Amino acid sequence: MDLMDSQKVEAILGPQTSEETSSVAEIASKKQIPVLSFADATPNWATERWPFLLQASQNQLAQMKAIAAIVQSWEWHQVTVIYEDIDSSATGILPHLSDALREAGAEIIHVLALPHFPSSRLSEELEKLKGGQCRVFVVHLSLELAVHLFEKANKMKMMEKDYIWITTDAFTSLVHSINTSSISSMQGILGVRSHFPEDKPKFQDFCKRFRKRFGAEYPEEDNNHEPGALAVQTYDAVWSVALAMKQKSEKLNQKLLRRILLSDFDGLTGKVEFMNQKVAPAHTYQIINLMGKSYRELGFWTYGLGFSDTIIDPKYNYSSMKDLGQVFWPGAPWYTPKGWTLPAKDQPLRIGVPIGSEFQQYVNVEYDELRNFTYFGGFSIELFKALVEKLPFYLPYNFIPFNGSYDDLVKQLYLNNFAGVVGDVAIVARRCQYADFTHPYTESGLVMIFPVQKSGNKTLLFLKPFTRAVWILVAVISIYNGFVVWLIERNHWPELTGSALHQTGTFFWLSFNLHGEKLHSNLSRMTTLVWLFVALVISQTYTANLTSMLTARGLEPTVNNIETLQSSNAIIGYSRCLGDYASDLKSRKTGAVFLEVAEAKIFLAKYCKGFTVAGPTYKVGGLGFAFPKGSPLLPSVIEALLKVSESGKLRELETSMIASEKCMEVNLHDDDDISSLSPSGFWMLMLALLKHWENHIKQQFNRRVGQEESSGISSDTHEARFVLSLNIETVA
Template sequence: MEANFVISLGNKSQVPIISFSATSPSLTSIRSPYFFRATQNDSSQVRAISAIIQAFGWREAVPICEDNEFGEGLIPYLSDALEDVNARIPYRSVISPGATDEEIKDELYKLMTMKTRVFIVHMAPNLGCRVFNKAEEIGMMTEGYVWIMTDGLTNHRLMDCWDMDSKLQGVLGVRSYVPKSKKLDNFKLRWKRKFLQDNSSMVNAELDIFGLWAYDATFALAMAVERLGTANFSFDMSNVPQTVRTELQSIRVSQNGPKLIQTLSNTRFKGLSGEFGFTNGQLKPSAFQIVNGERGIGFWTSKYGFVKKLNFTNVTRYSTSRENLGTIIWPGDSNTVPKGWEIPTNGKRLKIGVPVKEGSSVFVKEMLDPSTNSTIITGYSIDVFNAVMGAMPYAVTYDFIPFKNSDGKMTGSYNDLVYQVFLGNYDAVVGDISIVVNRSLYVDFTLPYTESGVVMVVPIQGDSKKNAWVFLKPLTSDLWVTSACFFVFIGFVVWVLEHRISEDFRGPPLYQIGTSLSFSLQTVVFAQRERVTDGFGFAFPRGSPLVADVNRAILNVADSDKLREIENTWFQTQTSCSDSTPTVSSNSLGLESFWGLFLVAGAAAIFTLIIFVAEFLYKQKDVWLDSEASVRNKILKLSRIFNAKDLSSHTFRQTYERSRNDSGVHVIGSDETSPNTNNLQGSPSY
């Protein structure tokens, strides 16, 4: 609020306002031409932080921020940056600047009960020191934890407020990079000598980057004033009438303010902090140094990502590979990269839901142990899951819970079982769970541990390759002939039904015959596509950090002999073949196997054809009841009517109505035919 107020004063008086400590991203939206930010915007560092998250494969991170505009202003930008690298924020920890030590410990204890072990700390140095002290006190600076500091902490010297000598070694951080130079070294010596003269009791005082930005900002303003070449910095009264003027409205307006901001915007030089200059009132973003404690381990730039040195000689593309960083010492003096999450020791065991099936099932079986009178869950899926959990790089404790009601029957369908994971009732679901699209909207599936089908490959030696007509052997000759006749018959029936009402079944005779037969062939031969599944998999909550490790464990189990052993246990292999003859026996399918199908299809087609003919003759009863016409004339007239379009049908009625509306001509439909007229309505077959 204070910064906003000062910026508004500068805008009213047309005086440049230069800040070297206002890092809040919200100040960018003010759009005042008189505001110059001589420091890095907090949002400029979020991509460097997300690159660290991506480099080590962490999927979740919890920000711990200060409960004010400075702390919370970073969160929206950090959340977007993490989403870009497929990571998310499961919880936001907010600590008040005036929080007591007990309140800080309570919040940290809450974080200990969660799975996520990656924390991003963004707060002022005084509060940050207290948070790290309490974290070390309750055991959160040990192996398995990840701490990342923003430049709000790394740009300050924390050694004075916290015993960092050993503990800070495990903390990562990003800080604005200041290139080394002889000019900077000389300035620091002069500054320290002067500072000790004025403050002899403060021996360990160091100049941080904010002091360098302040010096460069002052130097830039002096250069701008010098280039402006004027000594007149007078102010004019505002145009507000004196009778309604308030104290703020009485502020005078600088005569040279517009010229000064233009000159200041064009000022460029190499200062103590590096290349210094303003673009749209903002300091040009610099590279960020990645630090491990106080030790630099690499750099991050917006163009190249992680690099060990800023010479860019061998760098051609953006990279977030951790190979471009130096050796990292993690909390607890560990050299092992933390996986980023843990099952809390004081947390609950994972609840694994399993389906309940009536009868025998090799995938999931519920048995009663007579010795302990307890329920035992076994089966192929259970053994595979146990093997996968055994291949995990860490211990995971869990219990199998059958998805059943008080009657011992399954409570709902498989979709209902999977949905329980989304509701939080189960931590995972194991069984013959098919991976389908609608379920993936609510859960994350692992890689399939088995295919959802049975394939039998039987090597056999036969003489089929010498017979050019071997493709006809699956069916007997009478079945082939009957099928061909049905193709023609079904095509004829479809043509009769569609000829008067569909353009697709009109035209030259050969075209009509081809359309009818192709339609019949497609209807009989090509079956509707079945629902496709991707095999059986384990279901976990969306965004669960377990999924990536479980997938790797599934691959490890699949590559070993363990999965084959489990398959042999539950799916007994047959060592001998019931038909050991080396030749292919003729087991062709005959008409006797399908006569029922042909009977039903033929009866349905004939019944439909009879209804159509009866309806057609009823509508044209005036023709065939005409006593004056001969039988031959009646047949010819009915055939002509059948060959004409049925303008009363839905297909042609809309077309003719649009034609009538466009041309203004009234078209008589077939239902308007006079009983006494001999003129046929509609167009010919072509």
């Protein structure tokens, strides 16, 4: 403060950390002296609290989106962040990086804060990171600390294959100043730095003068005379203040702060202007790749546009960094690192498997005490084994039995006790807070299973295909048709004459028994032809309806929907044993059972008679495999599961599982078999047939009697001859 008074300071440039900026801004605001800060980011509350505070460096928060775009391009899903714990602005970028990664489908799983001065703790922290599975590291450190970090990581063999290192502008913008011996330990690093229009004459002139003066003052620096980002930003900040102070003599009534905020000129960083007391944020970043004794420029990333090969009139913009060309990775592998490491062979993944599944067809765990061996089988187990074979890498694992509820089993993933869960685990919302699931590997849906309905009275079963109205209509048409034929043929057919009673009987007989060869009139033949066509349609319809009724009557459920269950206060069944469902439904202890579609197929395959599915299918998540939240293994497992499904192996396993079930008879009704027919359904037809046969015998007997009486034979002889003739007809 004394310096401000004695030297009549009008502006302050230089604070690079949030702590420095806060201290200087607190004092300068009281004196109404503008402070131009070069911290990475200045929060809005700071400029509101200290109105004379200006951020002269470009906001680097957009840089976090550039890093997230790189992570997304190579399909990495987990990131470890290493930052320098000396500045609150460093921790301030973490939320922005976390949000950007989340939008890109990735997340920060570990954060390592390092002190400004290197310590022995660095080796311990790197050893912990080396023991983890994540291999993608985002480094936000100063030049000195970053060099020390990479030298230590190189000694610990963390700059080899499968490791990925991404550095921010704080380090990348000064890569040119690193000596050859140090850069040899940084091979394969990807760096993101601010882009400046270096092709413009003004920038080239500045670089020329900077190299000349810097070389004269620091001759010990070998060829490291290129200006960094801080030098370029400082140059523009000084020009902003200088131009504002130049106008002071011309416009004495304006304050210096206001004139600085009105800055509008082309600087080394581009267009220099202030918005809300901050220089316009950077939108374009350059991506470099350290290799050999220096680095290679891969391309650019622009906010809202994506990646491009050049910033000067780019022809194409790419959504992925893969389009920028080959990247030199640490250890020089020919492949792209997957961003995580597999467990060692002596440390296979622990895969939890539920014990006591109610559907042993999916998961069957048996322990052999004699051999001290646990057997794991079932559809889910075999599917997981087939899935592992489709992975593009070797995956060691061990099945671990778990005796507890399925919810507790999924929670073990959250507690890091298991690396995955394999079994008939339903995908439900409450479990998603503890784990991530694969796509369902079974048909998803919830169905209701009911016992079939007991058949009713079968006595008049043959009348059921038509309603009473249809039967009456058929009778009326038949009688009408017989009347028309009788009316036309009565003068040509002697049998249609006689007494009124005889003609009435003949009339009804014609209604159901027409012989075309006996008809004399073409009109009666046409009438008969139409009636025969109608009779054919009626008979075929009758046969189809009767067949349908005989087939479907054993499949009618006792209840048709859930509303009926609710209104009747029926009990919904749940059991740990498949057989209990059948017995409870049979005894009516439960009104219905809700099962997954896949489980219902097994139930109906085993109990193929006596039960059926009714009502709608309720959409649920289905069955899937579970993994810890953000597991790097999950994307590869999902892809492998799709390959198994597309190859037909999934359908083959499911068909084999269902085909292995032997149908078991469950007699729900003690009186008869619901799928079989008995004489009780047709006794009335049989009675009518017997009555018809009796009438036919009487008619034949009376006719013979009349003939014999005319010949003078006794009645006893009539009966004997008639019986004998019947026997002869029967034998014939």
